[in-house]
Amino acid sequence: MKSIIVSLFVLLTAVAVRAQENNLHAQSTIYEWPSDPLVRQKLDKWQDQKFGMIIHWGIYAVPGIIESWSICNEDWISRDSTVTYEDYKKWYWDLSKQFNPVNFDPEQWAQAGKAAGMRYLVFTTKHHDGFAMFDTKESDFSIAKGPFATNPRADVAKYVFDAFRKKGFMIGAYFSKPDWHSQYYWWSKYATADRNNNYDIRKNPWRWSMFKQYTFNQISELMHNYGSVDILWLDGGWVRPLSTVNDEVRAWGAAIPAWDQDIDMTKIADMGRKAQPGLLVVDRTVHGPYENYQTPEQRVPEHQLANPWESCMTLGGAWGFVPNDQYKSARQVIHTLAEVVAKGGSLLLGLGPQADGKMPVEVVRRMEEIGKWTSRNGQAIYNTRITRAYKDTNTWFTQSKDGKTVYAVYCIEGNQVPKSITLHANLPGKGSTIKLLETGKTLKWKNVDNAVEILLPQNLPSSLPALALAIQTKK
Template sequence: MFNSFLKRTSAKGFLVASLLCSGLAVPAVAQEQGVHHQSSEYEAPSDPLVQQKLEKWRDQKFGIIIHWGLYAVPGIIESWQLCSEDWIERDSTIAYEDYKKWYWGLSKDFNPVNFNPEQWASVAKKAGMRYLVFTTKHHDGFNMFDTQETDFKITNGPFGSNPRADVAKHVFNAFRNEGLMIGAYFSKPDWHSEYFWWPKYATPNRNVNYDIRKHPWRWNQYKQFTYNQIGELMNNYGAMDILWLDGGWVRPLETVNDEVRSWGAPIPEFSQEVDMPAIASMARKAQPGLLIVDRTVHGPYENYQTPERRVPETKLENPWESCLTLANNWGYVPNDNYKTPTAVIHTLVEVVAKGGNLLLGVGPKPDGTLPEEATVRLAEIGKWLDKNGEAIYNTRTTKQYQDGSTFFTQGKKGTRYAITCLPEDKPVPAVLEWTGNAPKKGSKIKLVQDGKTVKWVKEGDKVKVYLPRSLSKSPGAYPALAFSFTAAQ
């Protein structure tokens, strides 16, 4: 029974739930179920060390988020098939309790014998990525670090005897050695914990499955469990820059608004808060200046906002990052469809021009290696950033951030940049034009990729840039062209 089920889920990504993550056409309501929207409010941090770290993070612009866990073994969407909500599709011939036993039983099969975090870090570095967010635990409760709070962890399975069994430790070290900022993803809900999903009751949805008001002892146990696990990550795994907390439905009741209720799953009329003040105090004692990203829970513990699977329509002044995938899914799914390097570069340019960072999702295979499709694409993105990163890194927004396919950024010393995104199916034109952001009269425009000066003229509000013939190569040879100049204003 499960063999036929696995063939279907691996090949198709389990119908609707996979379509949610693929961007393909599915009902609008279903598309929204597993996605965290950007919160509508923002409260800037007051701690000077956090402010300093936040500005450093804003300079990085491009990061990688790695989802890796039990879900990689059958190659299905991360965690969500455990959730009994009507947008989730599972094989109807399999009882829910049997499915949970099978899914959690994958811990006996997860043996990533080719685990190579140095390769991951090298690929990310060469891609131009400047920070990491690694999934230490997703909603399914399987821990990718050697927690002492539960036996449900990578170090308690067939990989446990491997010298690198504590995979989070080695991932963090590998990326740290490449000079990237380090972030730990941690799911506030834990569907494997009996203190969150009590086996006494059914699990109707993503929320805690009992009334916390009637069973305060059990919830206090869960709060302590969460506190202790985050404490392990903050004290035992080296220097941390970001604590990236997912599962925004686990939140204080007073922060639940119509926006949160629109996510689709019912929100209980009691707090599912895990005592963020205590967690933040403990975490920052161990990691001064730590950025905390309590996703969608506006307030002092959401140091930057995280719109998921989309780029905001307009420029935002608050710190933010778009969380997007390189393929269709966050984790590894066989035969997934990958975005082209040009598409990712165009998105990065747009995100940065609008004031954000791009956090790109990549899922390693169950054996511990990165899919070749991912490494090839990331290398191409890195080649472009090697030559054009000056217009991306360490920049901030301009008053006019876009004109058609041309986006604008500004360096900290005042240099203005124009980045024109070019179509993949057409050669580079002889002339590029944009309106606004005109260079200072008599100044030069330089092509960032080689530092050479290009001819330009201003006609009314329009700037015309004449490109050298050497750029007339095959379609797609240049995903985008960046120019630097001194702006008139």
């Protein structure tokens, strides 16, 4: 079995990035605004936050491989051909016996997020492999039942949520609707052909009814036992009513069974909102009343969107921890953040702690680098809304919620701060003031043809990734 571990470690680390690309969720093209005033109020608050952290952490951190997907039997997934599928699954499930994060440090994670300027959290309470990162009573396959069970912090989700709440974060619980470890979803009577449940629900209604109750009960535990939760972030969009399968879903290229994988989202949402008034339910890709905001994955929409959305993107090449991952630079993240916010969205950045419970040193360092910019220029990002003209070459525009201030974020390519910035949109009127947020100083500007030239100080650090300007037009 040791040889299996070594060979699969090398193979699955190498294909992690490719695997992410084969499994992306595009956002729905249909959006339905929630009718519940408490949900709309929470949604407005969420839209003020703009920058969040999504944490993938589970037994896949032990060998440092892609989360869950390596046990799915689909043709885009690569495994060692000398190892049988059943042996591989057994090896993977048995990682639960090794997962003992004795250095579990959610305070480090929360501090890193705070330092970066992040303001909301989405934590993976259970991924598709079914391993619960909370003390569920519905299954023994959880962090609280293995080697970590005797640790005072064995109920991991509780301490993660607490640490981030203390830093002022909105709290989101990621939960996978499919559960590949459950006999109610992948029944061992049959082979596991793909990501879907592996039996005909029409012929086995009792078994699916048990899965629905199991899912409801686990989500109920999260809604009732873990303090204030703002977002229920549901993944695994193939678990959905058959009536909602449209061309967008078919374009994923995954098999679509002939039966209905409906888990009764109305019942789940009603329960969740009774326990957590105003709860945002994000049933990814399932357009309708329970997709309160859309979640394009690993990309930014081409154009500005008026409805609520977030781009969920990895800092490195994988969602979870992978050794020697290549992380995006602080400059890349800041430029993406400016673009996302100007287009009306929020950026949810994916990070993965190591198996021992610590966030990688390089990730913490990157968070600090991002925070050097957001701490001085966040006024152009947080609590803002879209402007009609939202881009001018390298410049992205936002505005304050009251519309009194327009912000321009000029993204710098390379390490050369220009002597001036020329704007062709959102031009200030006569008597307006333009302030450089990095220094707080008022800048000189002049009209040039149908544009405005803004003169910049000559002593700015060459390493600045972007310059944020506050434009207040005199009425």
